[in-house]
Amino acid sequence: MPLRCPPMLQELLDRLFSRGTTPKTSRETVKRRLQILLAHDRTELSPAVVEKMRQEILEVVSRYVEIDPEHSEFSLENDQRTTILTANLPIRGIKEFFPGLPKADEVAIAEADTAAAEVPGVSEVPEVTEGVPPGMASPEAPADFPPDTLDLSLLDVIDAAIDPKTLPNPSTDGKQTL
Amino acid sequence: MSRIIVVTSGKGGVGKTTCTANLGMALAQRGHKVAVVDADFGLRNLDLLLGLENRIVYTAVEVLAGECRLEQALVRDKRQPNLVLLPAAQNRTKDSVSPDQMRKLVNALTKVFSYILVDSPAGIEMGFLNAIAPAKEALVVTTPEISAVRDADRIVGLLEANGIRNAHLIINRIKPAMVAQDKMMSVKDVQEILAIPLIGVIPDDEKVIVSTNRGEPLVLAADANQRGLAGQALQNIVRRLEGETVPFLDLTPPADDFLARLRRLFRPTE
Ligand SMILES: Nc1ncnc2c1ncn2[C@@H]1O[C@H](COP(=O)(O)OP(=O)(O)OP(=O)(O)O)[C@@H](O)[C@H]1O
Ligand SMILES: [Mg+2]
Numbered sequence: 001m002p003l004r005c006p007p008m009l010q011e012l013l014d015r016l017f018s019r020g021t022t023p024k025t026s027r028e029t030v031k032r033r034l035q036i037l038l039a040h041d042r043t044e045l046s047p048a049v050v051e052k053m054r055q056e057i058l059e060v061v062s063r064y065v066e067i068d069p070e071h072s073e074f075s076l077e078n079d080q081r082t083t084i085l086t087a088n089l090p091i092r093g094i095k096e097f098f099p100g101l102p103k104a105d106e107v108a109i110a111e112a113d114t115a116a117a118e119v120p121g122v123s124e125v126p127e128v129t130e131g132v133p134p135g136m137a138s139p140e141a142p143a144d145f146p147p148d149t150l151d152l153s154l155l156d157v158i159d160a161a162i163d164p165k166t167l168p169n170p171s172t173d174g175k176q177t178l
Numbered sequence: 179m180s181r182i183i184v185v186t187s188g189k190g191g192v193g194k195t196t197c198t199a200n201l202g203m204a205l206a207q208r209g210h211k212v213a214v215v216d217a218d219f220g221l222r223n224l225d226l227l228l229g230l231e232n233r234i235v236y237t238a239v240e241v242l243a244g245e246c247r248l249e250q251a252l253v254r255d256k257r258q259p260n261l262v263l264l265p266a267a268q269n270r271t272k273d274s275v276s277p278d279q280m281r282k283l284v285n286a287l288t289k290v291f292s293y294i295l296v297d298s299p300a301g302i303e304m305g306f307l308n309a310i311a312p313a314k315e316a317l318v319v320t321t322p323e324i325s326a327v328r329d330a331d332r333i334v335g336l337l338e339a340n341g342i343r344n345a346h347l348i349i350n351r352i353k354p355a356m357v358a359q360d361k362m363m364s365v366k367d368v369q370e371i372l373a374i375p376l377i378g379v380i381p382d383d384e385k386v387i388v389s390t391n392r393g394e395p396l397v398l399a400a401d402a403n404q405r406g407l408a409g410q411a412l413q414n415i416v417r418r419l420e421g422e423t424v425p426f427l428d429l430t431p432p433a434d435d436f437l438a439r440l441r442r443l444f445r446p447t448e
Contacts, residue, residue: 025360025361026360026361027357027360027361027362027363027364027367028360030324030363031363031367031371033324034324034327034328034363034371035371037324037328038328038331038371041328041331041332042331042335081334081373081374
């Protein structure tokens with residue numbers, strides 16, 4: 001789960017997940033100290049914010065999969081003045097169902113519903129913004145959706161997280177003219 | 179097109195003024211018209227390193243106040259006619275000049291000079307902002323010490339934030355013997371940490387202090403022995419500035435015998 005982030009804080013994460021061998025010479029010591037110091041200096045985030053971020057990342061991921069906390073690792077490395085945060089989270093298993101969401105059998109039905117809702121939903125997205133009456137575009141789907149940079153690998157998770165019961169029923173939606 | 183280069187560091191006393199004086203002189207020796215600008219208002223000393231302190235009549239402050247013309251403030255170097263100094267005022271604070279005024283002054287200099295080197299004061303406040311305001315390029319000077327490298331890193335960030343992306347690193351006061359014994363960060367260590375391109379490595383050399391005492395930049399010395407490795411390193415920087423590929427000086431101390439190496443293997447860590 002590599003995340004490319006703006007400069008992040010190393011100090012705290014380093015303390016939490018100490019890595020590397022203990023330096024021996026004063027040259028190694030000073031180099032190591034500087035690397036930690038600069039990762040700290042280069043970020044504009046406070047340690048508190050970084051700790052919150054770490055907890056939230058773990059929280060979100062644990063919602064879907066079981067993580068092995070023993071072997072989880074956050075590390076920050078500097079590559080040509082860009083700091084890269086890498087979260088290494090070994091997955092023990094997939095959670096059977098997502099808390100707060102319909103159980104397995106309900107999900108199966110829900111999936112069918114979602115699929116039914118998806119098809120007109122997709123064709124509803126206007127291809128060109130010009131000439132489309134303002135009321136046509138669904139508020140959740142801006143004209144340029146999906147953007148070029150969107151990571152589609154997450155779509156499965158997003159679909160599952162949407163309770164189909166809260167979606168408007170396309171067949172009764174007056175605007176669904178297609 | 180003139181090149182406007184700021185020499186800066188963050189931490190004080192790492193060799194900005196020494197570099198400005200020598201690089202300015204070396205560029206002039208190569209036939210370029212060079213102006214060195216002291217942006218260290220209140221604590222000027224570029225004039226001292228160049229040995230021009232007794233010839234200052236007006237400074238940048240009088241020029242900006244309209245009390246004299248720019249040409250009147252420029253101090254010409256008699257030893258090297260291609261070089262002039264624009265002195266800073268000694269009896270004013272760093273706030274007596276604004277970034278806009280610095281830009282105006284340096285812009286005027288570009289009409290005549292092909293290289294303008296600005297000697298920045300230490301710190302990241304007004305004086306630093308004044309010094310970088312007109313610059314298109316930067317030479318970031320550091321020594322291989324933790325506080326100097328940390329400050330240099332801050333400077334690199336600030337230069338980027340101010341639109342100066344063309345920044346090169348000068349590592350000054352390397353002590354090869356200490357590096358060899360792992361008691362000091364090496365050139366590679368520092369460069370790796372700061373991650374900006376290296377343009378020069380200057381060894382720690384008593385000759386630098388002697389030349390400062392005399393007010394004669396090292397590169398002025400007639401024979402190579404007098405210039406020493408530090409003088410040669412400074413000349414090499416100028417050649418690299420002009421696009422030449424010059425190998426970095428080999429600063430590793432002479433190889434020692436087997437016994438010395440063996441002793442080092444068992445020495446207590448320092
Ligand atoms: N390579 C060197 N070897 C030995 N001494 C040096 C070397 N470089 C600089 N010095 C000495 O270090 C001192 C500080 O140098 P210099 O005035 O150039 O630093 P600076 O960065 O301009 O300082 P400031 O921040 O006060 O303007 C001087 O006494 C100078 O002679
Ligand atoms: Mg100085």
